[in-house]
Every structure is written in structure tokens, then in C-alpha cells.
Amino acid sequence: MPESFQYTSNATPAELAARISACTDACVITHQKPDGDAMGSLLAAVRMCRALGKRAVGYVAGAVDPNIQSLAEPGEVRHVSRGLPGPSHDLVIIVDTGSRSQLEPYLPWLEPLRDRVILIDHHRSGDDLAALRLVRPECASATMVVADVVRALDISMVRAGGNAHRSIAEAMFAGLATDTGWFRFSSADSAAFALASELLALGVDKSTLYRQLEENERPERLAATAQALGSLRFLQDGRIAVMQLRPEDFERSKARPEDIGGVVNSTMMVGSVCVSILMTEQERGITKMSFRSKPRGGGQPYYDVNVLAGQFNGGGHAQAAGGRVKLSMDEAWAMAQPILEGYQPEPAKG
Template sequence: MADTRDSAAPSTPPTTAAQRQALALLAGASRVVLCGHMRPDGDCLGSQAALCAVLERLGKTVWIYNPDPVQPQLDYLERDVRFHVYKGGELPAHDLAVMLDFCELPRTGAIAAALGRAKSKKLIVDHHLFHGEPWWDGAYVDTTASATGVLVRRIARELGVTLDARIARGVFTAIVTDTGWFKYSNTDAETFAIAGELTASGVEPAPIYASIYQRNSRTQPLGVARALSRLEYVADGRIAVVDLPLPAPGEAELPDGDDVLDLLRAVGRVEVVLFLREVDSGTVKLSARSKGAFDVNRLARGFGGGGHAKASGATIGGALGEVRAKLVEAAVAQLASTESVAR
């Protein structure tokens, strides 16, 4: 069903000059590569699928390249667009490269080197906080947007492309995964306005929910149990810490997901969740969540990562126990300093 509305939801902020320049880059390009971040999530992949559909409707040739494959729970997006996994070598000849849902170039893994060799213009479409020197030719950024998919919805409207099934499914996937199905604090009026508009255009929320959240393997709950067996509370129960080693033979894997984070953040007293998983011997992946004033972006930045104030992450070199000790020490110190500022 076509969307006949041409005006933005009342909750949509006005377009900035930088965003208008980004729109001009998109409008002027004819061959476009869309790049995602490592272990691409629903916001990254959904935004890529939707922007690919938008640009194809404008007659452009588009390729999607990611450093890692599509997670099985998001495989339905592969019926709408083709996701290439980058295996080295040159990207297809293109005049514009768009980075979706990240702004630190190394987050696109080995693709970063190929982008560096390409003479194309570089554009970021993102909602993460960025600290440093801009390295791009254009940026469509709003750090208050609940998802990068929200920005793709705005871009479609501003380029005069009405919603279709592919755009709607991609944007909806982006929004529901980044807001935890509308329950995280980033969920705002524009998020609901767009979700309503997408549902009116034919998106069916229940099958998408079932696809993403109700196809776990039978070992998934055992992986959650293994993670929870590592739970410790520190700072008088205000910080929950899980450090998950690589599975021993016969032990259940725990696929990426928010299940453990959500369970721990649901504990009344817990303000900060630190979930550390060993990804190989000597590398630890941190997922940090907050439900109060504690800024986990600041914490993650201290370990070379980043993200948002209430959800961030980092990939940290070191043994699991040693990384855990450093993180807990930093989190306890930040908890104390957050309080002295608040007072």
C-alpha cells in the first residue's frame, strides 16, 4: 500500500544544513555502496535494506557490504535485498559510500581499507555520539534519534520516496531492535509516529516479532543459564557483572542478544549492567547498559569503545578476568563521580 502522506510527523525535528548537504550527496550519486558495522544488528541491517530500496526507487545501483553475515533471526530481510559479506579485494566501482549505524571507520572491519582506496565520497547516516575529527564528506546524523532507521525514514521522505513494503520492513526492523520493542528510554514520539505509519502501510508487527525473538535454538536458554551462573553484584548491588568465558566442549553457546542484559537491568537495585564475553582467548567483548544517570558511553570510551549513554560496547584486549577487574574498578569509580556531580 502506498503512503500518500508527504509531511513529517509533528515530532520530527527540522532538517539541518548538514543533513541537507547529505541529502544532496545521496540525490547526486548513481552507484552507491552501503556499508555496515561488524556483527551488524537489526538497526544496521534494517537501515541498509530500507535505504537500498529507497535509492533503487530513485534509479540508482546499490550494493550492500558488511564485514559479517546476517544473523539468522533477521534472515527475512534477505528476501528484500542482497547482503554481501566482504571477503577482501576491491568494492564495486561506486561514487558514494554510505556508512549506516556507525561513525568510527574501524567498526566496518576489513572494508575500511577498501573504502580508503576507493575514490568515492563518504557519507555517514548515524545516531551514535562521535568524538574526533570528521573523516567524511557528508553526515546525516541525529544523536537523539532512537535508531538509524528513523533517519532512513526521514531521508526517504526528504528525497520524495513514498513507503513501500521493503522500506517499511527495513525501517520497522531497525526501530524495534534498537528500542527493545519500544521499551528503552530512546523510544520517543517520532518512534511511535513512524511505527504507526509503517503499520498503516502494511508492516505486520507480530510475524516480525516471531521472526526475531521466537526462533531461538533449544540450547539458547542453557546459554542464558550459563551466563547467569557467572553473575555477581558489586557496589552494593548497583552494578551487575557477568563474565562469560568461551564455552567448554559440551557447553551451550550464547548467541548475541539482549536476553541477559534485559534480565539484569530488570533487577530493581541494578543501575548498570556489564556483560563481558570472551570472543577468543585474549579478546573480550563488553556490552554495557544503564537505567539511570550513569553514562555507559563514557565508560566504554575509556576502553576504546562507545555508543550511547544508556547502551554502549567495546572490544577489549586482555584475559577475561583481568579485563573484568579493570572494568569493575572503572565503573565503581564512575558511579562515585556521577553521584558527586549529581549532588
């Protein structure tokens, strides 16, 4: 990659729309372990291509939360563990990431195809993987950026007869709602609410989606949460909460990797907590860290966890980020504790 590479838009929604209109067989991919926005933007893109009469299929990689998988209809998404996409695709659409490390399983297939790859994302950093990029970090979700392309294509976001179930609109709402913590994060700005309003007016059923995505966990999730809370430690006078899940905790709780998404949020109910961190060592010798922070305000200091995660080979967004170190839990904690204790947040205002 040339050093001058800038991960910014180099194409307009209309240029992406033209590229999509010209294809016959599209393949849509997203980051490993897809979250609601990754799956939402992937499905929105697959449905958008199919609405235009194209062949289109999505691929996912890594652990997929069954609730997130349930957004898809049979035939819309394949798992890459059953084989990389074939040679027939004349267009590849990457959504909700531009980072080589998050697309690792695809790289041998993806990298030689750069000229036929387009990318739709809302992250601040990424790699040079696509000929055309639409990158809008000001958007709360990748589905908001996909919405720009759908508008440029001038297609309906719901099915014939106005049915919103498993439509482009529903996939977009799922991405928007989950990436904003159901409209609680500071990223949920007026543009996010405007799109939400438009999607609800099209008939998206938010109550059913909420239940499907947020109130449909296995009991093992609660067991893993209990283990994590049992390890809870506070740093910086209670402003940083750290929880740990070790290999034996996974055995004891019988939790699978997909059961622990969201466990990191469970300390946020505490008033003093500005940042919540969950360290997990599932595979021995590799400790993953997930970071969440509260938005500016409340008379408390503000932590940009994208910056904090950068200290642990990671990144993401200001209020949700991840990192990963090749260390056991004890080694990772020995490394992390002084960094976290010494981290200077943005002071509280007023």
C-alpha cells in the first residue's frame, strides 16, 4: 500500500450505483464475526442487487450470532468455512469494514480482484482493497451509507405490496439500531433518527426486531455474564470497569463466543463507570479486549475508546472498539493495568 493512501471516499453514491447496475452477479462480504450492522448492510446490499434483477449472495466469516443470522432468509448468506466465493462474481461489495485484518479469510481470493471491488463503510480507517470507495465516518451505521446507494439506484426499500419483513428497509433498520445501541449512543444524531423515521414509515416492525435481536439469548449468556461480573475490578476511582473471562469460565458457563456479545455493557448501569472493558481469553494465549464508553456529558470525563483500543492493536469507534493481544489473560492484565490507570481522558466540561 502506498504511504499516501487515504481511507476516504473516492466515488459518489451515483458512481457506485452505476457500477452495481452494470453487474450481473454480485458477492457481498463484511467483517468477520458480523454484528447487526455488518449483517444489516450485507443483507441490504444483497437485497438491493436482487431488486435490480442481479444474482447476488452474501458471505460471512467467523462466529455468527444466531439472532443476527436470523435476519437473513435461506439462500441469502453463505459461510466462508464451506468455501470461498467462486469465480463467477463480476462485482464484489465490501460493507462495514475496509480493514484487511477483518477480512482475513477472503484475502487470497479478494486481493487480486481489486478492480471489481467496491466498498461501502463508515469506519475511519481501512486499507486499499477496492477500486471505488464510499466512506462516511459521520454516519452512525454502515447501513446509512448503503442507504445513499439505494437512493441513487431509485429502488423500493420494501417488497412488492409494501411488505417490510426481510426487506432492504428492515436490514437497514437492524444495522442502524444495533450500531447506535438502539439510538442511545452519541452517534445517534438527527440523520440517524431521520433514516429510522423513514424506515418505520415504510413498515419496519421495531418491536419484533428488538425481541429477535436483543431478547432472544440463550441462558448460557447469563451464566457468562455472571462469571464476568464475578471478576469485576474498578480502576481510576470507579471510572473504568474491567471484567475478565478466562478459558475455564467458558467451560464452566458453557458459553460460546457468540454468547458473550454485549456482556461488556453490563457495568454501564453504574454511575461512576465511564468505560467498560471485557477481556476474554477463549483461545489460550490470545486475549481479546472489547471497550465501550459513555458519551460526553453527565459531568464526567470522556473516553474515546477508539484511541484506547489503539494501545491494544485495535480500534473501532469512539464509544465501541476492540483490541487483541497475543498474551495470556494474566500477561495481558499485567500489560493493560498500568496503561489503563495512566490513561488521561478528556476532562469533564462545565
